[in-house]
Amino acid sequence: MRDKCKKCLDGEMVLKIEDEEFQYRGKPLVVPIPYHECNSCGFDIVSYELSVQCDAIVKEAKEQIKSSAELKKMYTDDQQR
Numbered sequence: 001m002r003d004k005c006k007k008c009l010d011g012e013m014v015l016k017i018e019d020e021e022f023q024y025r026g027k028p029l030v031v032p033i034p035y036h037e038c039n040s041c042g043f044d045i046v047s048y049e050l051s052v053q054c055d056a057i058v059k060e061a062k063e064q065i066k067s068s069a070e071l072k073k074m075y076t077d078d079q080q081r
């Protein structure tokens, strides 16, 4: 079940993933950052839960453990559970 928007109380919060570019050790590092956006008014939030998950993913990206595509898959897999 999706969360209702806290702002317009009408729309639903939809998970979006956007590539953010960071500079890490002098190199650009692209990390997919998840957030929720209202499908009605466009209000967006990053929940605490997502920001924690995001920190873990930034760490993995820095250590080059997973590619951007694999990181994105982590989010989508999580949604299906």
Ligand SMILES: [Zn+2]
Residues within 6 Å of the ligand: 005, 006, 007, 008, 009, 010, 011, 012, 038, 039, 040, 041, 042, 043
């Ligand atoms: Zn809204």
